[in-house]
Amino acid sequence: MGRPAKFTEDDFLDAALEELAEHGTVSIAAIAGRLGAPNGSVYHRFSSRDRLLATMWIRSIRRFQHGFLAALARDPIDAALHSLRWSRENPTEARALLLYRREDLIARWPDELGPGLESLNTAVQSALATYAVTRYGPDDPDAERRVVLALVDIPRAALLRDLRAGSPPAPSLDEMVTAAATAVLG
Incomplete structure (x- = not known):
């Protein structure tokens, strides 16, 4: 049995929105840093930065x-x-x-x-x-x-x-x- 996830998908998407708002751009490292999470935890949920942004887009729509x-x-x-x-x-x-x-x-x-x-x-x-x-x-x-x-x-x-x-x-x-x-x- 694996560990329960510390961060939800929404946590990552919210962090991406905050990065976008503050810096006009989004990076995996910035999202991970904002949450205090390792980069790998972001990649565990999203295969790429673009995939994360696409998921954020769908949620916003x-x-x-x-x-x-x-x-x-x-x-x-x-x-x-x-x-x-x-x-x-x-x-x-x-x-x-x-x-x-x-x-x-x-x-x-x-x-x-x-x-x-x-x-x-x-x-x-x-x-x-x-x-x-x-x-x-x-x-x-x-x-x-x-x-x-x-x-x-x-x-x-x-x-x-x-x-x-x-x-x-x-x-x-x-x-x-x-x-x-x-x-x-x-």
């Missing part, structure tokens, strides 16, 4: 999506504003989401990151499709496109410039995203 789905259940404009609010509350995770695209991770680690990566966006896509049909009816061929533009594409475009600059989304964006999303939703 799931956290974001959880809040987005809750916001969409309350109000569509709340869902549109969720991206901005979440990015302000979780600036390091928001910037970490700029590291990868889901398609890149699927191509690089199709088996290691698990089947959940293939279906990572399924719940959000389903919720958006359901909302589109509920709001516009089943016969509107542009309903889902309109909803995705209003609730996903506009907020993402609004916050990207600030995130890439290392800044939280400007508060003034809330009003602009609300106006744009409301106009697109009609």
Whole structure:
């Protein structure tokens, strides 16, 4: 019987986020040092730095999506504003989401990151499709496109410039995203 693990996967991922926040980069040695763990314990859980960052990315996406789905259940404009609010509350995770695209991770680690990566966006896509049909009816061929533009594409475009600059989304964006999303939703 082996020793119980001293650090959880989340401990390593949180340390990586802290490194990213403080230094703008992440190394295995820095993560291990932050936790007071040997480098080998990081490699025991993650085969590489990139694999650790990919796992951190997936965890961040799931956290974001959880809040987005809750916001969409309350109000569509709340869902549109969720991206901005979440990015302000979780600036390091928001910037970490700029590291990868889901398609890149699927191509690089199709088996290691698990089947959940293939279906990572399924719940959000389903919720958006359901909302589109509920709001516009089943016969509107542009309903889902309109909803995705209003609730996903506009907020993402609004916050990207600030995130890439290392800044939280400007508060003034809330009003602009609300106006744009409301106009697109009609």
